[in-house]
Amino acid sequence: MSDPANADAIKVGIISCSGEEIPEGTISRLATLRVLRTLRPDASVTICLPLFLAGEGGERSFAKTHPTITVDGCEKQCARWGTEKYSGPVARSLVVTDMLGTDSAGCRRSTRSPGPPDEKAVRVVSEQIVSALDEVLQEQGTASPGGDDG
Amino acid sequence: MESEAGKNPVLVIPCSGIGKVQGLLSREATYLATDEVATGVTDTLCLALLVTGDEDAVAKVQTHECITIDGCAKACARKNTEIAGGRVAKAVQVADALKNHRGVQPGTAEILTLDGWSVAREIAEAVAADAERLQAGEEVAP
Numbered sequence: 001m002s003d004p005a006n007a008d009a010i011k012v013g014i015i016s017c018s019g020e021e022i023p024e025g026t027i028s029r030l031a032t033l034r035v036l037r038t039l040r041p042d043a044s045v046t047i048c049l050p051l052f053l054a055g056e057g058g059e060r061s062f063a064k065t066h067p068t069i070t071v072d073g074c075e076k077q078c079a080r081w082g083t084e085k086y087s088g089p090v091a092r093s094l095v096v097t098d099m100l101g102t103d104s105a106g107c108r109r110s111t112r113s114p115g116p117p118d119e120k121a122v123r124v125v126s127e128q129i130v131s132a133l134d135e136v137l138q139e140q141g142t143a144s145p146g147g148d149d150g
Numbered sequence: 151m152e153s154e155a156g157k158n159p160v161l162v163i164p165c166s167g168i169g170k171v172q173g174l175l176s177r178e179a180t181y182l183a184t185d186e187v188a189t190g191v192t193d194t195l196c197l198a199l200l201v202t203g204d205e206d207a208v209a210k211v212q213t214h215e216c217i218t219i220d221g222c223a224k225a226c227a228r229k230n231t232e233i234a235g236g237r238v239a240k241a242v243q244v245a246d247a248l249k250n251h252r253g254v255q256p257g258t259a260e261i262l263t264l265d266g267w268s269v270a271r272e273i274a275e276a277v278a279a280d281a282e283r284l285q286a287g288e289e290v291a292p
Binding site for chain 2: 018082085112
C-alpha cells in the first residue's frame, strides 16, 4: 500500500482491479502504478483491492478519506462494486475493456517480454486515469501537482 | 473435499499486492505454473472476484483443490479463499521463497529482474509438483 505521507494534501485514491485471470487486470495494475510512480506521484495513493475488501476499519475507510477512482479490468467491476459496498461512493470508475475495446486483444497477463500492444495499452489507460484524477482534484478545489506527463 | 476434486485442475490463487515486488512474484509464479510448467493441471482465478462473492468464483474454490501464493503476511489470498469456503491445500509465502535467495534484487512491483524470474520459476515448479500430487489424490504439506 502506498500511504499518504502528507495529510494536508488531498490525494486521490486509485483502486485497481486485481484481475489475475485476464490481461486487462495486468493493464489496470501497471497503468495505476504508472500514475502513482511517474505521472502523479504527489497526488495519488493506492491499496491492494482484496486487502481493502477483506480488511478492517482502517482499510475500509479508504474511500471515505480519499476521493477514489476505481480502475477495473472487465465489466464485472469488482473494484467499483467492492469499494462502493464497503467504503463509499467513488468519484470516477474506469473500465479497461471500455477504454481499449479490441486493442487489448494482443496483450498478455504476464509482464514477461511486454510487446507494443501491452505498452500502448498501459499508456492509454494511465493517461485516462490522469485525466480523471485531474478532474477530481479540480472538483476538490486542488490544482494537480503534476508530474512527468511523458 | 469430494473425490471429484482430484479430476479438476488445482486452483492457484495469487495475492493481488500492487505496491511491492512480492505481489508481482506471486502472480508471475502463478502464470508460469498455469501457462507453462503445469498447464492443464492448474488454473487460476481473480481474487477480487472471489472476495466480492461472485457465485461462480465461490463455487469454483469450493469444488477445486486450492494453492494460494501470498506476497505478504496479511495473506489475503489464503484468508479469502478460506472465507469463501475453499480448502487451501498449500499456502505459499513469497517471503519464504526469498529467504533462500538472500541479497538478490528480484525487481519492482512492475518488472522482475532475472533473479526475480528465477525465484518465480522456483515457486512455480514447487506449486506444479504439489498440484500434481493433489490431482493424484495425495496430500501435500501445508
